[in-house]
Amino acid sequence: MTLPIETHLLQACVSEPVKPVLDSVVTFGAGHFYVSQSDKGEMVMGGDLDGYNSYAQRGNLPTLQHVLTEGIAMMPFLSKLKMLRTWGGIMDMSMDGSPIIDKTHIEGLYLNCGWCYGGFKATPASGWTFAHTIAQDRVHELNAGYSLNRFSTGHLIDEKGLGTKTWIS
Amino acid sequence: MSLISALANIHTTGQFGDHEGKNENDLLKISENQNLLIVQIVQYKNSILSFESIEIDGLKLKNEPLNVVFNNDTRVLWNGPKNWLLVSKKKDLLTSISKKFIETDFAVTDLSHSKAIIEIEGQEAKEVLKKGCPFNFNILEKNNSINSIYNGIALTIDMLDDNPDKVRLFALRSFGESLYHSITDASLEFGFKSI
Amino acid sequence: MLYIKCPHCGMRPQIEFSYGGDASVKRPELNKDVSDQDWDDFVYNRKSLRGKHLELWQHISGCRQWIKVERDTSTHEISRTFKADEEVA
Numbered sequence A: 001m002t003l004p005i006e007t008h009l010l011q012a013c014v015s016e017p018v019k020p021v022l023d024s025v026v027t028f029g030a031g032h033f034y035v036s037q038s039d040k041g042e043m044v045m046g047g048d049l050d051g052y053n054s055y056a057q058r059g060n061l062p063t064l065q066h067v068l069t070e071g072i073a074m075m076p077f078l079s080k081l082k083m084l085r086t087w088g089g090i091m092d093m094s095m096d097g098s099p100i101i102d103k104t105h106i107e108g109l110y111l112n113c114g115w116c117y118g119g120f121k122a123t124p125a126s127g128w129t130f131a132h133t134i135a136q137d138r139v140h141e142l143n144a145g146y147s148l149n150r151f152s153t154g155h156l157i158d159e160k161g162l163g164t165k166t167w168i169s
Numbered sequence B: 001m002s003l004i005s006a007l008a009n010i011h012t013t014g015q016f017g018d019h020e021g022k023n024e025n026d027l028l029k030i031s032e033n034q035n036l037l038i039v040q041i042v043q044y045k046n047s048i049l050s051f052e053s054i055e056i057d058g059l060k061l062k063n064e065p066l067n068v069v070f071n072n073d074t075r076v077l078w079n080g081p082k083n084w085l086l087v088s089k090k091k092d093l094l095t096s097i098s099k100k101f102i103e104t105d106f107a108v109t110d111l112s113h114s115k116a117i118i119e120i121e122g123q124e125a126k127e128v129l130k131k132g133c134p135f136n137f138n139i140l141e142k143n144n145s146i147n148s149i150y151n152g153i154a155l156t157i158d159m160l161d162d163n164p165d166k167v168r169l170f171a172l173r174s175f176g177e178s179l180y181h182s183i184t185d186a187s188l189e190f191g192f193k194s195i
Numbered sequence C: 001m002l003y004i005k006c007p008h009c010g011m012r013p014q015i016e017f018s019y020g021g022d023a024s025v026k027r028p029e030l031n032k033d034v035s036d037q038d039w040d041d042f043v044y045n046r047k048s049l050r051g052k053h054l055e056l057w058q059h060i061s062g063c064r065q066w067i068k069v070e071r072d073t074s075t076h077e078i079s080r081t082f083k084a085d086e087e088v089a
């Protein structure tokens, strides 16, 4: 089965621990950057994909530099922090930036994928609707829109206004 | 029409950075270039005309990476396949360029007003470039040019001389101020003379 | 940093380029009937290979040409590069 999905690479990074400075998640909307502070005091940061297909689970520095530039534009004190570690994971980037939770044309095969950047936070709703889809062999109204055939029928989900190349933005 | 300098009110003369106790003649020199004719010449993909048969200010175009053809007044930089940037002190060349590169086969665009030009001269000129641009400058020789990116700013680099190194940087006029600050920041550790 | 050998300019850093995706994807022929499936395959469906991947890049801050790059998606190793109109054997 060929899916409307490309595998890409996303990095995140963590600074050395510092005293409490940030008690919520802050994102940089004009670009793509987020930061929060862990209980241990580390600043956890991330943002854009590296931007090319990859299964390598490791990234390159230009993207990290670009992402952190956005962070420093917003919070200049970040420039003084030392980086503790960085890592990269793989991203199932769907073509409209939204996931697919659906049955397939193969009996007994169900799809829950294409989560792009946001598969953690969506876990409860994704699990619940997926369980419903499997148990009843039909989609729930909450995931009806996240169908596999929405690409061929033109019913793309415009949650973020992304086109067919979500990895560009 | 006279040009308004792209770096007016930004470029200030003097000595900056780690210049104390150093021989003034050995310091990096940073200056702004003004009043140059800058013309982009592009041959259309479907054109079969021989660009080699056209002569401009005694120079013939060469479709070869890094290549700069030049004389005392004019330099023609390779920008890409059948795409050149002509830079000249002779501002009246424009008329003959437009005549010789006929519009059915070439796109000729006067970019003289849309570029900021910074010149760096001195032993550490390439070191300054290395700080913001990952191109391997060890292979860039006298009369070579490249297009690249410096701290995120797209630019053209023309290597005018190698004794000592002398480079001319072209950026979009609107990026001129950012590029100027990037370059002068990177030059502080060597100390520089702004002229 | 990836280093990509532009077939026009030579070895250049990745940040001079922008990515254009799978180069093996072909647009359905012009002025012919196109089935929904063909269009779907052209616009959305991707093989997303692990291993050797032929892809488009544009040397946007260099010579501005589109080129084809053969790169391993599991190691990032670049084996060959081609001009846009060059056939890949």
Ligand SMILES: Cc1cc2nc3c(=O)[nH]c(=O)nc-3n(C[C@H](O)[C@H](O)[C@H](O)COP(=O)(O)OP(=O)(O)OC[C@H]3O[C@@H](n4cnc5c(N)ncnc54)[C@H](O)[C@@H]3O)c2cc1C
Pocket: A010, A011, A012, A046, A087, A088, A089, A090, A091, A112, A113, A115, A116, A117, A118, A119, A120, A121, A122
């Ligand atoms: C750096 C980074 C930061 C992120 N930050 C956030 C965030 O802040 N908020 C958020 O909501 N999301 C975030 N995400 C996204 C989130 O991690 C993913 O969307 C989510 O983990 C996807 O869950 P999944 O179960 O669909 O897939 P995965 O967690 O990728 O699970 C797929 C599993 O399938 C296994 N597998 C693969 N192939 C085979 C095979 N052939 N046979 C058997 N098993 C196989 C894999 O080993 C893996 O265990 C981030 C991702 C990364 C990489």
Ligand SMILES: [Zn+2]
Pocket: C006, C007, C008, C009, C010, C059, C062, C063, C064, C065
């Ligand atoms: Zn190139």
